[in-house]
Amino acid sequence: MTDPLRQVTAYDCIVIGTGIAGLTAAATLACEGAKVLVLEKNKTPGGYLQSFTRKGATFDSCVDCFSGLDSNGPITYLLEALGVRDELDIIKVDPIRTSIFPAVSDGEGQMTIEVHGDLKRYIEELKGFFPHEALGIDSFFVVLSDIYSDIKGWGEGLINTAVRPVMPVNLMKYRSYTFAQVLDSHIKDEKLKAVLSDRCPFIGLPPGEVSAVGMTALIMSYFSGAYRIKGGGQRLADAFVRGIRGKGGEVLFEKEVVAIGCENGAASSVTTADGCEFTARHIISNADYTATTRRLLKAGQEVTAAVKSETLPEVSSSFFILYMLAEIDLSGLGNTSSIGFYPSFDMDLNFGKGAEFSADSSIGITIPTVLDPGLAPDGQHIIIAHEMTSFDYTDSWRRDKGVLSEKVLQKASRAIPGLIGGVIFKEAATPATLMRYTGGEKGAAYGWKQTTALRPVKSPLKNLYFAGHWEGIGGGVLAAVYSGLKAAREIEKLL
Secondary structure: OOOHHHOOOEEEEEEEOOOHHHHHHHHHHHHOOOOEEEEOOOOOOOHHHOEEEEOOEEEEOOOOOEOOOOOOOHHHHHHHHHOOHHHOOEEEOOOOEEEEEEOOOOOOOEEEEEEOOOHHHHHHHHHHHOHHHHHHHHHHHHHHHHHHHHHHHHHHHHHOOOOOOOOOHHHHHHOOOEHHHHHHOOOOOHHHHHHHOOOHHHHOOOOOOEEHHHHHHHHHHHHHOOEEEOOOOHHHHHHHHHHHHHOOOEEEOOOOEEEEEEEOOEEEEEEEOOOOEEEEEEEEEOOOHHHHHHHHEEOOHHHHHHHHHOOOOOEOOEEEEEEEEEOOOOHHHOOOOEEEEOOOOOHHHHHOOOOOOOOOOOEEEEOHHHOOHHHOOOOOEEEEEEEEEOHHHOOOHHHHHHHHHHHHHHHHHHHOOOHHHHEEEEEEEOHHHHHHHHOOHHHOOOOEOOEOOOOOOOOOOEOEEEOOOOOOOOOOHHHHHHHHHHHHHHHHOOO
16 A cells, blocks of 8 residues: 555645744645645644653753743744634733843842833833933833834734735844944943843844844844743744644644755755655745755755855854753742843953853853743742853764763852752753754854844745745844744745
8 A cells, every 4th residue: 555645745835843933834835725734843733832841850952041922922822723822822022121230339149130121110220220321221112112112013914914014214223233233333332231131142143243233133022022822932833833733724743844846946855764755836945944955955956056156144153951850949030031241341251262051151041940840740840041152062962962061050149049959950951952853054043143234044946935934034032933934925925
């Protein structure tokens, strides 16, 4: 009997990968009645949204929190269109983050700043620490609000195609600015500049290199709401899969795409590792750009030569992630579930030679059980520490993982006193781990570096599209969602 999965089956669109961008693209097309097939190499969907279980606790693999789940957000729009919104319990994260810096005045102590979910409240908190910069703080956030208004307008046009696009004058003005250039135009106090740059280690570049537009999107999107999914981010990915299937789409797991075929100069089929071949009018890759173009494409010599000669942006930094389960009393944190710990106001120090795993560089800490205690057994907390690093930091992550885990634990304990004595379980993921599970080049956290030079990539082949942080519009969950919407809308016009 012939295996039906080995027969060539025609689809309107095949999506490679189930990161949030791939799921978004598939969901959008399925809701429009397109015949969609999604192929995922792993056993579960989600990419960086995946969760895993250890010792009775559920850990989110990479993501702290994300935006896009407010009433007008793109993820809300998609979940409602799929009919699965009510299957999820959504947790609002407020404060969005608590940043711990040295005291403003020289001497002992710390300055703790809460990044409140309400922008006005956050601005007032900043003014309380830096009253002499009150006017600069106001003008700085006016500019960021103007830039983000253009970003939101573009995004709303992807959600509602009837919305007439408006000329993005602020995006055009600031697209070549670094974040430091915007800061310098409004702020004089160097310590305040550091405080306002607290997400730079999160995005992997210092203020003088990171795109002002990229940083603005990251900072301002959370003031529409920062969210987590009760029970873990995996539930969001799983809900998307159920919704896509409910709209007639197909989602297959343990189906690694190893080749993309082409016919008459256009992408036309994919082949999986187990020998299945599927044809489609359009193909969207939510996979690593380099893997897609240089290893998967089975195209003519002209296309292959063009791909090999292409100059690509630099790959972003990655993370060493330490997952911990601890018996510890954290009632003193209140609602704080995300912490940025900065031993110095010198933000550039985090990116200099020798910064990785040093006691002087910053670290990010997520404690999801503060707001979602059901993730862990009673009396225990999940604590996840993120250390920014590069894939090339060591020639053997396996060899060095134990020593580096202890360094990250020591640093995290400075932000959470008593942590070391309370840890009952710990496990680490390295950049090599992230690369193994996602296929992303060097375990990149954001695809390409988010510099002023970053632009959407150009597909080397007709009918082949990209979605996700490798597409080039930016990194993070919300940017990936928008890239998935963008790819789907481009295809819709041709169906």
